[in-house]
Amino acid sequence: MKGGNWKTISSERHFVDRNLEVVTDRVQSPARPDPRTWTVVYRKAAVVVAPMTRDGKIILIRQERIPIRQAIWEMPSGQIDDDNADQDRIKDVALRELREETGYELAPGGELVPLGHYFSSPGFTDERGYLFLARSIQPCAEGPSREEGESILDCRQFTVAEIRRMIADNEICDANTLGICATLAARGLLSLAPR
Amino acid sequence: MKGGNWKTISSERHFVDRNLEVVTDRVQSPARPDPRTWTVVYRKAAVVVAPMTRDGKIILIRQERIPIRQAIWEMPSGQIDDDNADQDRIKDVALRELREETGYELAPGGELVPLGHYFSSPGFTDERGYLFLARSIQPCAEGPSREEGESILDCRQFTVAEIRRMIADNEICDANTLGICATLAARGLLSLAPR
Numbered sequence: 576m577k578g579g580n581w582k583t584i585s586s587e588r589h590f591v592d593r594n595l596e597v598v599t600d601r602v603q604s605p606a607r608p609d610p611r612t613w614t615v616v617y618r619k620a621a622v623v624v625a626p627m628t629r630d631g632k633i634i635l636i637r638q639e640r641i642p643i644r645q646a647i648w649e650m651p652s653g654q655i656d657d658d659n660a661d662q663d664r665i666k667d668v669a670l671r672e673l674r675e676e677t678g679y680e681l682a683p684g685g686e687l688v689p690l691g692h693y694f695s696s697p698g699f700t701d702e703r704g705y706l707f708l709a710r711s712i713q714p715c716a717e718g719p720s721r722e723e724g725e726s727i728l729d730c731r732q733f734t735v736a737e738i739r740r741m742i743a744d745n746e747i748c749d750a751n752t753l754g755i756c757a758t759l760a761a762r763g764l765l766s767l768a769p770r
Numbered sequence: 771m772k773g774g775n776w777k778t779i780s781s782e783r784h785f786v787d788r789n790l791e792v793v794t795d796r797v798q799s800p801a802r803p804d805p806r807t808w809t810v811v812y813r814k815a816a817v818v819v820a821p822m823t824r825d826g827k828i829i830l831i832r833q834e835r836i837p838i839r840q841a842i843w844e845m846p847s848g849q850i851d852d853d854n855a856d857q858d859r860i861k862d863v864a865l866r867e868l869r870e871e872t873g874y875e876l877a878p879g880g881e882l883v884p885l886g887h888y889f890s891s892p893g894f895t896d897e898r899g900y901l902f903l904a905r906s907i908q909p910c911a912e913g914p915s916r917e918e919g920e921s922i923l924d925c926r927q928f929t930v931a932e933i934r935r936m937i938a939d940n941e942i943c944d945a946n947t948l949g950i951c952a953t954l955a956a957r958g959l960l961s962l963a964p965r
Contacts, residue, residue: 581839590784590792592809595894597785597792604834606841607921613836614787616811618894639799640892641808644776646801647892691940693948695891697835697842699790699813702891726802742956745886750945753888757952760962761937767955768963 579605618702622669623652623751625759626679627710632732634677639726646728648741650752651676669707677730678719679712686710693754706755708764739767774800813897817864818847818946820954821874822905827927829872834921841923843936845947846871847899864902872925873914874907881905888949901950903959934962
């Protein structure tokens with residue numbers, strides 16, 4: 576589904592800082608060679624990690640999110656600073672975010688399972704999140720080491736039944752967490768079916 | 771989890787058009803009374819509709835998405851132009867988008883089931899999508915009526931088993947579709963479990 580004849584004819588940049596770039600592009604697409612004008616927010620890619628304990632519980636963090644003026648329970652995540660990061664480098668970022676935000680790391684014999692990527696809002700941004708299952712995990716000796724700009728209020732384990740109830744009741748309400756849960760369920764790695 | 775003492779101390783607008791507004795806010799939060807500076811992309815809310823036929827199939831559209839330079843299979847969706855829309859008005863938008871993008875409408879006795887909302891990327895935007903299940907649906911007499919700016923290439927029915935496989939294989943890769951599938955699964959309205 577990728578590829579084809581996409582061509583950017585012109586780009587007008589309106590705003591840029593270290594987190595986003597706002598550009599109006601004129602674009603020819605495979606289906607529409609007549610150029611269309613579209614305003615796009617370009618963003619770094621991100622990692623999203625589902626941390627699973629040996630007994631199948633999931634770790635979520637509760638974080639204040641300024642754009643929505645709310646604190647929400649969500650999977651640990653973070654941006655990938657290097658635009659050209661390969662799969663190994665992306666995995667390093669995932670393990671670092673896991674450690675920093677939750678204070679957990681892979682247990683001996685544990686693995687980071689890549690689950691593909693998703694687009695958060697492809698109507699206006701190219702932002703993508705690379706999804707990983709970290710299984711099994713254990714607390715690290717040094718605990719979490721959270722960045723100054725972040726505001727993580729809490730971090731705890733949830734059973735899969737609790738995760739399912741929180742999704743059904745709209746308490747889990749962010750694309751990262753819903754997207755990774757749908758992917759884990761479709762791969763048979765987590766059951767979202769009610770009892 | 772909402773509410774608490776959120777206070778916007780100042781806002782500097784960098785860019786605005788009819789689709790998005792880019793603002794750097796200085797904000798006090800309940801957990802962090804020391805003001806933080808954050809750049810936010812404010813966007814209209816959206817509707818996302820899972821259209822289900824009488825025999826349990828799901829309709830997806832295949833759409834060119836300029837920001838990611840790809841055509842992807844996804845649930846029908848659209849923006850809510852009225853910022854103060856109430857639940858009835860939001861439902862009207864959902865039914866209109868369903869009709870325009872897929873050419874389907876609710877069958878006699880069918881209903882639009884509200885499934886809550888989700889945030890597409892709460893680290894940088896306030897964009898939220900209101901999720902609905904439309905069940906059962908039937909083709910409308912007049913067919914789809916797509917807008918000029920859109921580029922919908924295809925529209926067809928998928929079994930739930932096909933949806934599950936497409937999520938597992940990363941062919942379904944947008945937050946709208948993954949988010950609504952996770953919510954439907956957690957409510958027992960669609961099974962993502964592999965056979």
